[in-house]
Amino acid sequence: MPDKKVTIQATRFDPDHDEKPRLQSYEIPFSDESMVVLDALNYIKSHVDGSLSYRWSCRMGICGSCGMMVNGTPKLTCNAFLREYWPRPVVVEPLNNFPLIRDLVIDMDDFMHKLKSIKPWIIRKQEIPLGSGEHRQTNDQIDEFRQFSECINCMLCYAACPVYGLNNEFLGPAATALARRYNLDSRDQGLTQRLPVIADTEGVWECSFVGECSVVCPKGVDPAKAIQQTKLDTTMRFVLPFGNRE
């Protein structure tokens, strides 16, 4: 029996020579049922075309760096099995909604800036001296925010969000989920510092609940839920007489 093959069509873009991105086709051996899209890209890079550029690191769904569009859907390529697409060709493109630097590598500056803008660290009005011991939390208190702390910053949710695609001023799903993670943390007192960013018109109110961010999230973070809950919370703060509590 002839060896099984799979066709990979990958985006190529050389900023020094190309006007716009184009797809390049590679036919490579599909030698093992456990092969993922990232394995196929690594095969191309090692055996066919060493100039193909893309990001990856852990190969196990942890680092969040291998996100790309696979047949039109944002996926972690280390978690997208070729067997689910074969015998159709697999089209691998850079994540939608971001500027393209080269081949499959997008510019993530905007995302990094947004993450930082919500101050993703524990803010205390007054720091407790180190010597006075740890901030204790019950399991219930951890459960309040655990889901929102699972994010691996893969940006699949931004690639799936048409609102961000149309207006990249929008704070977006992962940054809001991260803000909610800290706002729900019993040790944190930084809500009022985050409000100007999250409750802004380009914050949660820009979201019209497409919901696709939560569909594509590989970690079950449910950023759409974080955004809608933030809308409700900020509204309550505004309308209830005791809403402005810290």
Added chain:
Amino acid sequence: MTSEAHAAGREYRWRMPTSWWTRSRNYFFYVVREFTALPLALWLLWLLVEIKRAGDGPARYSPHGSAAFVVFSVVVLLFALYHSFTFLTLAGTIIHLRVLDRPVPPSLIVLSQFGLWAVASGVIAFVLIWFGR
């Protein structure tokens, strides 16, 4: 900070294709959901006109009863039901309540929203029919 972008020189800017909403089923139904608000708003404007005309006294009031308007109203009713249904089913995701220090299950929250919706519709129907007699 020297970003990768600066090091790489020219970037290819992302542009959203106008056909983005036809690319996935979820996008399509999202656009349909958002669109339902438009005929609904038109129907409500119409209702305001009718109320204004009714205010001119019973002699001059003849409500609009053409077949086209009835069909339009039925279509708008379906849109309103679809919009309300999608909105209320999301309540379980959005509302985050604790009673006696335990989180209220999302299904119960959704159920309570539909219950409130039914009660509100009943009250409004009663008021309209009672005063309309």
